[in-house]
Amino acid sequence: MVDTPRGTTRFTDEVRDAVTGRAAALVIGALLLQLAFIASYVGAFHKPKPSDVALGVVAPAQVAAQVTERLGALPGDPLDPRRLPDEAEARRQLHARDIDAALVVDPRGTKDTLLVASGGGASLAQATETVLTRAEKAQGREVRVVDTAPAAAGDARGLTSFYLVVGWCVGGYLCAAILAISAGARPANVHRAVIRLAALAVYAVVAGLLGALIAGPVLDALPGSVLGLWGLGALVVFAVGATTLALQGLAGVVGIGLAIGIVVVLGNPSAGGAYPYPLLPPFWRAIGPALPPGAGTWTARSIAYFGGEAVLGPLLVLGAWAAAGTAVALVCAARRGRRTAAA
Numbered sequence: 001m002v003d004t005p006r007g008t009t010r011f012t013d014e015v016r017d018a019v020t021g022r023a024a025a026l027v028i029g030a031l032l033l034q035l036a037f038i039a040s041y042v043g044a045f046h047k048p049k050p051s052d053v054a055l056g057v058v059a060p061a062q063v064a065a066q067v068t069e070r071l072g073a074l075p076g077d078p079l080d081p082r083r084l085p086d087e088a089e090a091r092r093q094l095h096a097r098d099i100d101a102a103l104v105v106d107p108r109g110t111k112d113t114l115l116v117a118s119g120g121g122a123s124l125a126q127a128t129e130t131v132l133t134r135a136e137k138a139q140g141r142e143v144r145v146v147d148t149a150p151a152a153a154g155d156a157r158g159l160t161s162f163y164l165v166v167g168w169c170v171g172g173y174l175c176a177a178i179l180a181i182s183a184g185a186r187p188a189n190v191h192r193a194v195i196r197l198a199a200l201a202v203y204a205v206v207a208g209l210l211g212a213l214i215a216g217p218v219l220d221a222l223p224g225s226v227l228g229l230w231g232l233g234a235l236v237v238f239a240v241g242a243t244t245l246a247l248q249g250l251a252g253v254v255g256i257g258l259a260i261g262i263v264v265v266l267g268n269p270s271a272g273g274a275y276p277y278p279l280l281p282p283f284w285r286a287i288g289p290a291l292p293p294g295a296g297t298w299t300a301r302s303i304a305y306f307g308g309e310a311v312l313g314p315l316l317v318l319g320a321w322a323a324a325g326t327a328v329a330l331v332c333a334a335r336r337g338r339r340t341a342a343a
Contacts, residue, residue: 026253026254029254029257030257033257033260033261033265036261036265037264037265040265040266040269040284041268041269043269043281043283043284044269044270044275044280044281044284045269045274045275047281048123048127048275048279048280049076049078049127049279050078050079050124050127050128050131050278050279051076051077051078051278051279051282051285052077052078052079052080052278053078053079053080053100053101053124053127053128053131053278054080054082054098054099054100054101054278055071055079055080055081055082055099055100055101055102055103055128055132056081056082056083056084056089056090056093056094056099056101056102056103056115057071057081057082057083057084057102057103057105058083058084058085058086058087058089058090058102058103058104058105059083059103059104059105059107060105060107063105063107064083064105065083067081067103067105068081068082068083070135070139071103071132071135074131074135078127078131079128079131079132081103082099084102087102087104087113087115090102090104090115091115091148094115094116094117094148094149095117095148095149095306095307095309096306096309096310097120097302097306097309097310098310100116100117100120100124100128100276100278101114101115101116101117101125101128101132102114102115103115103132103143110140110141110142111141111142111143111144112136112141112142112143112144113143113144113145113146114128114129114132114143114144114145114146115146115148116128116129116145116146116147116148117147117148117149117305117306118147118149118150118151118158119149119150119151119152119155119158119301119304119305119306120149120158120276120301120305120306121158121272121275121276121301122151122157122158123157123274123275123276123279124275124276124278124279125147127278127279129143129145149305149306151305152220152221152222152223152304153220154219154220154221154222155221155222155223155304158301159273159274160215160221160222160304161222161273161297161300161301161304162271162272162273162274162293162297162300163273164211164212164215164222164229164233164300165236165271165273165292165293165296165297165300166268166271166273166293167211168207168208168211168233168236168237168240168296169236169237169240169263169264169267169268169292169293169296171203171207171237172200172204172207172236172237172238172239172240172241172244172263173240173241173243173244173256173259173260173263175200175203175207175237175241176196176200176240176241176242176244176245176248176259177244177248177256177259179196179199179200179245180196180244180245180248181253181256189333189334189336190330190333190334192333193245193249193329193330193332193333194330196245196329197242197245197326197329197330200237200238200241200242200245201238203237203241204233204234204235204237204238204241205234207233207234207237208229208230208231208232208233208234208235208236208237209230209233209234211229211233212226212229212230212232212233213226215229216229222300222304223304223305224303224304224305225303225308228303228308229300229303229304232296232299232300232303232315235315235318235319235322236292236296236318238322239292239318239319239321239322239325240259240263240292240321241325242321242322242324242325242326242329243259243262243263243292243321243322243324243325244256244259244325245325245329246324246325246326246327246328246329246332247259248329249328249329249331249332249333249336250328250332262291263291263292263293266287266291267288267291267292267293267294268293269284270284270285270287270288270291270293270294271288271291271293271294271296271297272288272294272297272298273293273297277289289313289314289317290317291317292317292318292321294314295313295314295315295317295318296314296318298310298311298314299311299314299315299318302314
């Protein structure tokens with residue numbers, strides 16, 4: 001039997017005291033979260049390319065089918081063309097966010113018109129213009145671009161909506177984390193959980209208003225209804241905060257990491273901010289509309305540039321996160337209270 005030097009034993013004990021097993025597990029979890037962050041953002045943004053961009057096609061009846069078929073057969077399937085009766089209908093669907101762009105073919109000349117809406121995402125408008133310019137040039141035609149919903153002068157590349165929603169999301173999970181950790185990661189009883197949810201609701205109302213005022217009147221970065229943005233901000237903050245409280249009720253302090261994983265690691269790169277959905281890889285395009293950052297970004301852009309069109313679905317998504325988070329947080333608190341009383 002070999003004796004362990006006393007100095008080695010003392011050092012080992014100090015290491016165990018400095019880094020407990022629980023702390024080591026949390027550090028490993030932080031490493032995994034960091035790697036997931038890198039993989040998610042690089043995976044979503046490293047190679048953006050248009051795929052199935054919803055394109056309305058307005059063309060004379062004798063060539064409409066041919067133009068639509070030709071654009072739909074481009075290599076890589078960048079476009080998803082569909083025939084529309086006239087330019088007025090194309091503009092209506094573009095404003096309603098049913099399509100991403102529209103090509104109006106001029107039967108009497110060689111210069112067609114591409115209708116875009118950069119307020120919904122400048123990178124998507126530019127990518128669509130690039131694809132159609134190349135396709136039209138191959139047919140000996142030119143493209144004139146008309147922006148029907150341009151981004152505001154203070155809204156660089158239409159990213160203000162995205163950053164505003166990201167800020168609201170950060171506030172939501174930070175507020176929830178502070179409320180829970182200040183007195184233990186798990187709610188002790190239903191009364192405490194209700195009080196925390198009520199405090200979160202007050203915080204959400206204030207944060208929503210201040211965010212809308214900063215992005216709108218203060219910095220003049222985002223047009224649209226301040227009242228509408230205020231309501232959206234309050235819903236986003238509460239939805240994210242309630243989800244964080246629910247995850248903390250289920251997993252303790254680890255729930256904070258789970259909330260960051262959902263909102264930051266998965267939600268932000270799939271939100272359609274820097275690259276709208278048609279430019280994202282399939283995985284991120286699929287999950288984006290179902291997560292708070294994506295639903296919030298879509299709604300903020302609709303309020304700012306499209307008169308509040310096409311917001312019912314995203315608002316239902318945010319409402320579902322808020323309702324589910326509230327319900328789970330209360331159930332976890334009730335169960336915790338019963339276990340405490342029994343003990």
